[in-house]
Amino acid sequence: MQKVKVVQFGIGGWGWHFFENALATWPDSDYAYEGAIDPNARQSPIYDKLLQLGIPVYESPEAFYSEHQADLAVITASLPAHCPMTLLALSHGSNVLCEKPAAGTLHDVDLMLEAAQKAGRFVAINFNRCYAPASVNAKRDFLAGKFGRPKRFRIRSICGRDDSYYFRNYWSSRILDINGEVVLDSVLCNGTSHELQHALFMQGARLDAAACPVAFRADLLRANPIETFDTCVLDARTDAGAEVLCYVTHATDYTEFPVYDYEYENACLRYNRGVWGDDLIAFMKDGSVIHYGEAFPDGTRTMKLCARAILNKTQPVCGLKASRVHVLTINALADYAHVSGFPACDIKRDEAKKATTVPGLGEKMVQCYDDCCLLSDKGYYALKPAEWTDISAYSGYLGGRF
Ligand SMILES: NC(=O)c1ccc[n+]([C@@H]2O[C@H](COP(=O)([O-])OP(=O)(O)OC[C@H]3O[C@@H](n4cnc5c(N)ncnc54)[C@H](O)[C@@H]3O)[C@@H](O)[C@H]2O)c1
Structure with a gap:
């Protein structure tokens, strides 16, 4: 079965819990991790486990996207990174599942909306x-x-x-x-x-x-x-x-x-x-x-729904x-x-x-x-x-x- 390629931005804090949960439901899901990105990746409690599993970890999105492509970018990074990382992921052709809140300001949300429309990709917000x-x-x-x-x-x-x-x-x-x-x-x-x-x-x-x-x-x-x-x-x-x-x-x-x-x-x-x-x-x-x-439902369920939405060419509800x-x-x-x-x-x-x-x-x-x-x-x-x-x-x- 074709699997949706996922990259996760942010593997410390909440991103660590998210990754642990997502891995626990692996491998019988619609998605497969293509990589993870975090400027402080080595400080994440899950860093060694990712390497053991053969999931490449990058310190910058540019480094990841220069070697990989992702159908879905999951953004569990710090709130100030939501807007810039969403714009970046969209510009590389990824759909996005971004943690809540969408961004700090309406202005940023509108930038994200415009970019999603231009890219023809969805941005789902994880109000699970x-x-x-x-x-x-x-x-x-x-x-x-x-x-x-x-x-x-x-x-x-x-x-x-x-x-x-x-x-x-x-x-x-x-x-x-x-x-x-x-x-x-x-x-x-x-x-x-x-x-x-x-x-x-x-x-x-x-x-x-x-x-x-x-x-x-x-x-x-x-x-x-x-x-x-x-x-x-x-x-x-x-x-x-x-x-x-x-x-x-x-x-x-x-x-x-x-x-x-x-x-x-x-x-x-x-x-x-x-x-x-x-x-x-x-x-x-x-x-x-x-x-x-x-x-x-736990937060990672939304990732499965987003993966399915990509496979079925539908849009997530939120x-x-x-x-x-x-x-x-x-x-x-x-x-x-x-x-x-x-x-x-x-x-x-x-x-x-x-x-x-x-x-x-x-x-x-x-x-x-x-x-x-x-x-x-x-x-x-x-x-x-x-x-x-x-x-x-x-x-x-x-x-x-x-
Ligand atoms: N859905 C939920 O129930 C739930 C629960 C807790 C937190 N959250 C959300 O998750 C997000 C993260 O929360 P947190 O408390 O872990 O934040 P945090 O700032 O403590 O940590 C986030 C991680 O993101 C990394 N990061 C920062 N900028 C990055 C970038 N540009 N690219 C990649 N990684 C980057 C940091 O190095 C860190 O490891 C927030 O948006 C928060 O609102 C959601």
Whole structure:
């Protein structure tokens, strides 16, 4: 069987885990690794294993492409590399599967879109939950009119992180990386981006489209000494006429699985692992229930889907156009929203665990989730009432810094 030739950009950090997972499913897949690229390749824990497997490792893309060709470039490199490496891979004729978020700015996403069109190749963004058959089948039912109009979509992700997360590289939780590139990295840009993207994707007007926020109000907070925010409650209106309420934080000392609650006119689509296991379920107004199945596939599954898309000459469902709305939201927050510090009396520093958290925050987020309101609506953390901002004409990052 013909196999799709894959090159992976970035084999440290997340790229290392990605490679390990991908190799574990090898060799009975539609793809075969042609090589790996990382300027710091020798520091990767997987470097020796790749050499043992005979997978060539290069320190630059130019060196790789001078000797090889790849049908698919998987970009698990640092966020500031997403746009330049995508452009480079496209220019060498590769399709691209790029990690989320697509890029730091809308301007970069648009450059990537233009380059993909010119090259006649696809760029898929690895919001892996959007590609899950459960999500795709539920979305097909929505598009067929089964659920009715989207009304209110709530998402929650309480996902505790310690210092090793914020200070692991040169771009995490920064506005600009150390080279001055705009990254606007935050809890919503990265760790919990899947949740926002999924909510927007599941109300998109086509299978490969996502709804776009047209107005928002938000509480953005930080407990950690970072440039952006580690806690966000966002209330957004979308061009699909729905409300998205998003509750995400890293400033807790525990993690719970994300919870999704999507209300449509005639159905409620829900995911809550603690209650129903790993199953996306539609509770229909007429009392019937539809089980869509596994909602959280591992990230490498998207690579298999992309390989199949290349073989079958189809397009992955969550490409740059659908993922653009996530970057648009992150950019608009930077331009129009304000980040508050948690009051010092609410912050706890644990030197042994190297973690800065806000005890009780998780419970307050759950309460606000249940009551469909912001932290500021309840007067928590001395927050000023959040005001609505119209972003229906927003077209790109203006240089705001929260
Ligand atoms: N899908 C998920 O669930 C998930 C989880 C974690 C991280 N991620 C994403 O994966 C990406 C990498 O995250 P990270 O925390 O490992 O980042 P990182 O910056 O800590 O490490 C990335 C690796 O990329 C390499 N790299 C940098 N520039 C490169 C280039 N031009 N070409 C090739 N390699 C290059 C670095 O040397 C490093 O080994 C980010 O986009 C992140 O958002 C996704």
